[in-house]
Amino acid sequence: ETGVTQTPRHLVMGMTNKKSLKCEQHLGHNAMYWYKQSAKKPLELMFVYSLEERVENNSVPSRFSPECPNSSHLFLHLHTLQPEDSALYLCASSQGDYSNTGELFFGEGSRLTVL
């Protein structure tokens, strides 16, 4: 495995379900990110972890809960979502410290549909 891997690629859930998105990076990078991408909108930064410590949550609703158990893995736990949360959720990593974001390496994304 190389790069940044996200699972599942597609997820359909009801508003009362609890699910998790998983991200794994095989690049030895120090920082990991969750972004939300909605149709025809700019990417929105949700969370940043640097050396497993959360440094940004960017006013994200509490129904999204991140977890970073080590520098290679990142999770996004989902519960009681709303239909407007349907989007492509992208995980990314960067080699440098989060303050020098520079070049981001993205995974292929998890397409979430909330019914």
Added chain:
Amino acid sequence: EDQVTQSPEALRLQEGESSSLNCSYTVSGLRGLFWYRQDPGKGPEFLFTLYSAGEEKEKERLKATLTKKESFLHITAPKPEDSATYLCAVQGSNDYKLSFGAGTTVTVRA
């Protein structure tokens, strides 16, 4: 707050028909301007970083240029495989976060 505006929203080209994409930005002290390519159903892929006005970067049929207010991504003699959405992002000196534009979707017909 940093802002990025990309135009046009969509661009349809004939194979071999060169064109340019625009990325206008406002930022307090530019640390870097970044171009990414995103294919349907995939995550963005890094293309270029530009740091100062006058800088240019090239990769195959793509050339990125930078002024104090905007960046252009020139596509020379495009091929169908250049079809993608191209994203622009800036990083200002006051904020480590990248601010992304909404992207330009390029379709190249054979």
